[in-house]
Amino acid sequence: MSSIPPTVPELAPPLAAGGLPAPAFSPLYQQIKGLLLQSLESGEWKPGESIPSEMDLAARFRVSQGTVRKAIDELASENLLVRRQGKGTFVATHAEQHVQYRFLKLMPDRGDADTEGPAERRIIDCRSSRASAEVARALGLRSGESVIQARRVLAFRGVPTILEDLWLPGVTFKGLTAQQMSDYPGPTYAMLELEFGVRMVRADEKIRAVLPDAEQSTLLQVTPATPLLSVVRTSYTYNDVPMELRRGLYRTDTHHYRNELS
Amino acid sequence: MSSIPPTVPELAPPLAAGGLPAPAFSPLYQQIKGLLLQSLESGEWKPGESIPSEMDLAARFRVSQGTVRKAIDELASENLLVRRQGKGTFVATHAEQHVQYRFLKLMPDRGDADTEGPAERRIIDCRSSRASAEVARALGLRSGESVIQARRVLAFRGVPTILEDLWLPGVTFKGLTAQQMSDYPGPTYAMLELEFGVRMVRADEKIRAVLPDAEQSTLLQVTPATPLLSVVRTSYTYNDVPMELRRGLYRTDTHHYRNELS
DNA sequence: TAGTGGTCTAGACCACATA
DNA sequence: ATGTGGTCTAGACCACTAC
Secondary structure, three states: OOOOOOOOOOOOOOOOOOOOOOOOOOOHHHHHHHHHHHHHHHOOOOOOOEEOOHHHHHHHHOOOHHHHHHHHHHHHHOOOEEEEOOOEEEEOOOOOOOOOOOOOOEEEOOOOHHHHOOOEEEEEEEEEEEOOHHHHHHHOOOOOOEEEEEEEEEEEOOEEEEEEEEEEEHHHHOOOOHHHHHHOOOOHHHHHHHHHOOOOOEEEEEEEEEOOOHHHHHHHOOOOOOOEEEEEEEEEEHHHEEEEEEEEEEOOOOEEEEEEEO | OOOOOOOOOOOOOOOOOOOOOOOOOOOHHHHHHHHHHHHHHHOOOOOOOEOOOHHHHHHHHOOOHHHHHHHHHHHHHOOOEEEEOOOEEEEOOOOOOOOOOOOOOEEEOOOOHHHHOOOEEEEEEEEEEEOOHHHHHHHOOOOOOEEEEEEEEEEEOOEEEEEEEEEEEHHHHOOOOHHHHHHOOOOHHHHHHHHHOOOOOEEEEEEEEEOOOHHHHHHHOOOOOOOEEEEEEEEEEHHHEEEEEEEEEEOOOOEEEEEEEO
16 A cells, blocks of 8 residues: 655744743643743733734744644633633733623622622721731741732612622732722732733632621621631732632621632 | 535435424534434433444434534533543443542542541431322422432441432332332442333532521531531422422541532 | 635644553 | 534534614
């Protein structure tokens, strides 16, 4: 039989472009995904902007459109990119109209988040501070390193419902003020994208039932005997770098934390 | 110019096989996905078994392997199927070795779920009953219809940690006994697969912080002032048919509910 | 009309598992 | 050695969006 020549094209030095493709022997589309991640991380494409078309990227990386597509598919499934048919592929942002408060899973018992309108925010405190051992561990810092610490109350329809404490690495978020947190009319994560170029792409939460201390119960206007949900969240930017520690106390008499399992 | 004939093959009456492919004009791979779902639902392939190879399925449905692959990809991403390279594609089951207790998100604060060993179960109650309005709504029944109601305590290392109340549609789970629940050495969901052929593929949870009543605090051996996590779960089998309502009370002094956001 | 992502096909080769 | 799923390519057509 006549042997058919392999279909593999002369694939020039595979990915001569700078940047080490992770484990060196991963599938091509994984390497492409890594390169796309680098471009996202470096800010080549900013939140809300569109990235080049699949064809353009295929030409740039010297691979087929299908390979680029598979890389983009994974990034889209991880919520880093958003595809819009006929328009292009866009860098995900916390400032989206219809996915606002992506990380907030507290829902009103009656009605839905949309009809409830945006939360009213009251900033209690926002100051530069030193990382405790616990905060340092969560943020990948050393104890005593600079952090921005903030406390605020979120209210829905005038009812204080969430008390939040935030800790952010001081070196990255230097200059963040209560004014900024209070002024921006949207998710804080969207403000951090805009003002500091840091995007939270993933988070872990540890949830417990607790009783508030005196100060907490006062701020939430509940009795100290009211059980509350404690939600400790660590948020990560690209490459699993922790960028925020947040502790929320949620009232769950009018709201509930909604989760989907599969 | 010479016009090139279209690449579309003579695709026989598209999917003459019985069963209405949802909205009639969905993508081919979605229709294939629907047919695969029917086979899963009808029990043609049972939990833990392998399904036919992609090539076989492609021949059966008269489509290309790539189209079958995309259908399987989606079912795998929804945890209905599990791919194993070199071996085949398998029907997911709650009896898996390494994904036991898929729906249980309560983790020990120190160590991990593996080192903790399996939970000890104590069945408090298991009897036939009538659906209250609330239970009926959750299970898609009418008030007063037959339900199996059960209550049990799960302990880790001898410490009672979870108090669960379960409600199951009586017509589907007729004959379920405390003995069965107690004897089966694994997740209850695996037992329900084996004994009743019902597989839970998805669930919703509503989480709150609550205080236990007298009976609950006794069963969990905590004071009535101990805040607990209330986790109300509705579990669904194929086609979003609700098949279980479960309310868990979790102690969160030694454990926490872990969630990942993206 | 042109450009984008979405679907579908076809065929080749690779990596892994089993016999 | 054989069969499975995994990767990669290539090209065609479809559906949506904007101009």
